[in-house]
Amino acid sequence: MKLRTAFRLAGEGMANLxxxxxxxxxxxxxxxxxxxxxxxxxxxxxxxNSLDESLTQRLQxxxxxxxxxxxxxVGEALSRFPExxxxxxxxxxxxxxxxxxxxxxxxxxxxxxxxxxxxxxxVIKVNDPYALPQLAEQIRSFPEVEEVVYGQESLxxxxxxxxxxxxxxxxxxxxIFLATLFIAxxxxxxxxxxxxxxxxxxxLVGATSGYIRAPFVFEGIYMGLVSAGLASLxxxxxxxxxxxxxxxxxxxxxxxxxxxxxxxxxxxxFGLGLVMGIVGSWLSVRKYLK
Amino acid sequence: xxxxxxxxxxxANGTVALNRxxxxxxxxxxxxxxxxxxxxxSTVLRLITRExxxxxxxxxxxxxxxxxxxxxxxxxxxxxxxxVFQDFRLLPKLTVAQNVAFALEVCELPRxxxxxxxxSTLELxxxxxxxxxxxxxxxxGEQQRVSIARAVVNNPIVLLADEPTGNLDxxxxxxxxxxxxxxxxxxxxxxxxxxxxxxxNALQRRVIAMAEGCVxxxxxxxxYSNEAQNSI
Ligand SMILES: Nc1ncnc2c1ncn2[C@@H]1O[C@H](COP(=O)(O)OP(=O)(O)OP(=O)(O)O)[C@@H](O)[C@H]1O
Ligand SMILES: [Mg+2]
Numbered sequence: 001m002k003l004r005t006a007f008r009l010a011g012e013g014m015a016n017l018x019x020x021x022x023x024x025x026x027x028x029x030x031x032x033x034x035x036x037x038x039x040x041x042x043x044x045x046x047x048x049n050s051l052d053e054s055l056t057q058r059l060q061x062x063x064x065x066x067x068x069x070x071x072x073x074v075g076e077a078l079s080r081f082p083e084x085x086x087x088x089x090x091x092x093x094x095x096x097x098x099x100x101x102x103x104x105x106x107x108x109x110x111x112x113x114x115x116x117x118x119x120x121x122x123v124i125k126v127n128d129p130y131a132l133p134q135l136a137e138q139i140r141s142f143p144e145v146e147e148v149v150y151g152q153e154s155l156x157x158x159x160x161x162x163x164x165x166x167x168x169x170x171x172x173x174x175x176i177f178l179a180t181l182f183i184a185x186x187x188x189x190x191x192x193x194x195x196x197x198x199x200x201x202x203x204l205v206g207a208t209s210g211y212i213r214a215p216f217v218f219e220g221i222y223m224g225l226v227s228a229g230l231a232s233l234x235x236x237x238x239x240x241x242x243x244x245x246x247x248x249x250x251x252x253x254x255x256x257x258x259x260x261x262x263x264x265x266x267x268x269x270f271g272l273g274l275v276m277g278i279v280g281s282w283l284s285v286r287k288y289l290k
Numbered sequence: 291x292x293x294x295x296x297x298x299x300x301x302a303n304g305t306v307a308l309n310r311x312x313x314x315x316x317x318x319x320x321x322x323x324x325x326x327x328x329x330x331x332s333t334v335l336r337l338i339t340r341e342x343x344x345x346x347x348x349x350x351x352x353x354x355x356x357x358x359x360x361x362x363x364x365x366x367x368x369x370x371x372x373x374v375f376q377d378f379r380l381l382p383k384l385t386v387a388q389n390v391a392f393a394l395e396v397c398e399l400p401r402x403x404x405x406x407x408x409x410s411t412l413e414l415x416x417x418x419x420x421x422x423x424x425x426x427x428x429x430x431g432e433q434q435r436v437s438i439a440r441a442v443v444n445n446p447i448v449l450l451a452d453e454p455t456g457n458l459d460x461x462x463x464x465x466x467x468x469x470x471x472x473x474x475x476x477x478x479x480x481x482x483x484x485x486x487x488x489x490x491n492a493l494q495r496r497v498i499a500m501a502e503g504c505v506x507x508x509x510x511x512x513x514y515s516n517e518a519q520n521s522i
Binding site: 001002004005008197198200201202203204205206207208209211 | 339361362365366367368369373379381392393395396397398440444
């Protein structure tokens with residue numbers, strides 16, 4: 001299709017929307033509302049994912065070795081446990097350096113010590129939080145091991161909950177998307193029916209399917225993009241509101257900054273709007289193209 | 291140019307519309323398709339435009355089997371075929387010129403070329419002075435001439451007319467038929483399905499008569515029915 005034709009058919013799509021503006025406005029309003037909910041799901045999803053990640057990071061176990069234990073042998077033994085996902089070795093010198101950094105200005109305290117009191121340490125990531133106590137028990141029985149510490153098990157339960165909610169919000173996003181698709185299909189179908197004679201004549205005079213479809217695809221895209229734009233504005237507004245309230249109301253809940261969440265939400269909404277418009281219009285004209 | 295070989299058509303609901311129909315139409319011919327209601331005339335035309343596929347047999351247009359055409363080729367077949375209906379099928383919100391241009395826009399011709407061809411075609415059908423008028427402001431005969439203009443503006447090799455005079459009084463019917471003859475003289479093959487016996491008998495053109503889905507008569511200088519022929 002020539003660019004000039006595409007522009008003309010894009011204009012026709014706009015005209016279709018304008019001549020049936022009452023219906024178009026209703027559809028855009030409903031789709032916008034749905035997209036605002038979609039935006040909330042996206043916000044929840046992004047935050048829960050980051051929470052999930054930070055919780056998982058905390059699900060690690062520290063194994064402190066006795067002096068003069070051989071770290072290589074212990075490391076090999078540890079990596080043989082199936083629950084162990086990753087192992088990092090932190091040598092005693094490195095540990096001291098870390099401590100020095102943490103202490104900052106007060107690090108001169110360390111200079112008082114004649115020798116490094118810190119042990120060699122393994123940091124272990126496990127794939128199953130519930131395996132932690134039992135794994136710790138086993139590792140503690142190693143003669144080379146001085147002590148084992150790990151985060152609370154309750155973190156595991158919280159993590160499960162977070163994962164569940166994040167899956168649920170993903171499901172919610174799918175449901176909302178299908179709902180908007182349904183609205184788009186039925187709105188565009190009304191235009192298609194109103195343009196039935198045009199479609200018939202176009203077919204008869206030799207228009208390609210793409211040519212016949214184009215005005216409706218543009219109509220769908222306009223609806224999707226306008227709704228996505230309005231919902232993005234609303235979503236940004238809501239997120240800024242959340243950022244002023246959540247930290248004081250629920251201080252234990254970490255919430256991502258606006259610069260991270262809002263651009264991703266806007267991109268997702270516009271993507272969904274575009275897909276909704278294209279797929280929706282495709283489905284609406286399909287029957288009339290045979 | 292149009293060839294039907296043992297074509298049968300059974301619609302999805304089981305209606306047998308055509309039963310082993312065979313005929314050929316050469317380039318430049320003017321053919322009347324006659325027969326009682328439901329005898330299958332419109333079905334023949336719909337098989338030529340490939341709106342329908344034959345259930346059995348072959349339909350060839352310019353030597354190409356229409357069943358073998360891909361989805362992308364069908365539009366190009368239709369650009370070579372003009373179609374006119376009893377009910378005109380004009381778009382009420384477009385002017386006469388826009389209705390005619392509709393067929394050329396689909397082919398993505400340059401705008402100036404479209405303007406030029408629309409003007410010359412409106413000249414041909416005698417409506418040059420009505421270019422900016424809307425269909426509802428025209429008489430039935432004029433509306434049918436607009437629809438003929440739309441059908442021939444792309445210089446089709448064949449013009450199919452399905453009862454083009456069905457909604458018109460005798461005077462306007464004659465106007466339309468004379469216009470079809472003019473178009474035929476310019477080299478376009480014309481295939482006209484009709485119930486108008488006066489016109490068929492007067493013109494003495496080739497007549498293909500159908501009954502119950504079969505070709506029952508095919509005469510080079512025919513008339514509407516056998517009796518009419520006997521009485522001459
Ligand atoms: N789309 C369709 N589905 C099912 N049956 C159909 C369809 N179109 C036509 N028929 C049937 O096929 C037969 C032939 O119809 P067709 O329209 O070709 O007849 P015709 O000769 O054009 O009649 P008329 O003079 O009334 O226009 C009829 O019995 C009709 O009912
Ligand atoms: Mg018919």
